[in-house]
Amino acid sequence: MTTVLVVEDEPQLLRALQINLRTHGYHPVIAVDGASALSAASEHRPDLVLLDLGLPDMDGVQVIAGLRAWTQVPIIVLSARHGPEDKVEALDAGADDYVTKPFGLEELLARLRAAERRSAAAPGTPVVTTGDFRLDLAGRKAERRGEQVRLTPTEWRLVELLVRNPGQLVTQQKLLLEVWGPAYAREVQYLRVYLNQLRRKLEPDPARPRYFITESGMGYRFEP
Ligand code: CA
Numbered sequence: 001m002t003t004v005l006v007v008e009d010e011p012q013l014l015r016a017l018q019i020n021l022r023t024h025g026y027h028p029v030i031a032v033d034g035a036s037a038l039s040a041a042s043e044h045r046p047d048l049v050l051l052d053l054g055l056p057d058m059d060g061v062q063v064i065a066g067l068r069a070w071t072q073v074p075i076i077v078l079s080a081r082h083g084p085e086d087k088v089e090a091l092d093a094g095a096d097d098y099v100t101k102p103f104g105l106e107e108l109l110a111r112l113r114a115a116e117r118r119s120a121a122a123p124g125t126p127v128v129t130t131g132d133f134r135l136d137l138a139g140r141k142a143e144r145r146g147e148q149v150r151l152t153p154t155e156w157r158l159v160e161l162l163v164r165n166p167g168q169l170v171t172q173q174k175l176l177l178e179v180w181g182p183a184y185a186r187e188v189q190y191l192r193v194y195l196n197q198l199r200r201k202l203e204p205d206p207a208r209p210r211y212f213i214t215e216s217g218m219g220y221r222f223e224p
Contacts, residue, residue: 001025001026001027002025002026002027002047002048002116003026003027003028003029003044003045003046003047003048004021004026004027004028004029004046004047004048004049004050004112005028005029005030005031005037005040005041005044005046005048005049005050006018006021006028006029006030006031006050007030007031007032007033007034007037007049007050007051007052007055007060007063008030008032008050008052008078009032009033009052009054009055009056010052013101014030014032017050018030020105020109024109026112029044029046032056033055033056033057033058034055034057034058034059034060034062034063034066035057035058037049037051037055037063038063038066038067039182041067041071041073042070042177042181042182045071045073046073047073047074047116047119048073048074048075048076048112048115048116048119049067049073049074049075049076050076050078050108050112051063051064051075051076051077051078051095052077052078052079053077053078053079053081053086053090054079054080054081060077060079060090061089061090061093064077064090064093064094064095065093065094067094068093068094069173069174069177070174070177070178070182071178073119074096074097074115074116074118074119075094075095075096075097076095076096076097076098076099076108076111076112076115077090077095077097077098077099078099078101078103079098079099079100079101080100080101096115096118097111097114097115099111126138126139128163128224130211130224132144132145132202132203132204132210132211133145133149133202133211135159135163137156137160137163140156142201142202144201144202149201149202150201151198151201154179154180154194155194155197155198155201157178157179158175158179158194158195158198159198159202161174161175161178161179162175162212162220162221162222163222163224165222166222166223166224167221167222167223167224168221169215169218169219169220169221170219170220170221170222171218171219172188172191172218172219172220173185173219174219175191175219175220176188176190176191179194191220195212195214195220198212199212210223211223211224
């Protein structure tokens with residue numbers, strides 16, 4: 001079932017959204033302000049987010065930025081504001097779509113379905129091949145020079161995040177948040193331990209990494 005995080009401080013609208021989403025087969029999780037939206041997102045890992053921009057404790061754009069620090073979940077903004085600059089600001093911050101209040105239920109459902117389709121069809125990197133190893137991300141199969149290598153689920157999440165951003169620095173914060181969750185945001189030593197394991201399994205010379213490069217004090221980078 002598709003979990004939708006609904007962030008809305010107007011009780012009537014929130015209630016209507018909850019009922020209608022349930023009726024249409026979604027599993028709604030609700031939050032009435034920005035802070036609880038951010039914690040609900042990390043706790044429930046929703047498949048979609050419906051986000052009101054005018055929240056009592058913070059601007060919805062800040063919520064978008066907070067989510068985008070660690071997740072690519074589709075975000076559809078609900079807003080009573082009409083100015084094009086609000087829309088641009090929300091989209092620039094990382095929202096996927098924008099629905100202006102008042103909106104019809106059919107329109108909202110259509111936007112939800114569209115966001116689901118886009119997210120299902122998101123460009124993947126199912127197989128990554130280097131001179132030394134091959135990772136089949138969809139099939140969860142790893143090989144080094146033709147020999148099967150077993151990676152743990154945590155190692156898969158970590159390696160996937162790195163290889164999906166080839167040549168780019170992936171920060172310690174992002175890795176910890178996405179692989180272990182917000183409660184582990186400071187556990188930098190986890191990264192050292194797990195990166196060493198990955199290198200032992202995949203690198204030709206784990207002591208001199210060729211593929212999984214440490215950017216000292218900042219994060220890690222996959223060099224294909
Ligand atoms: Ca509001």
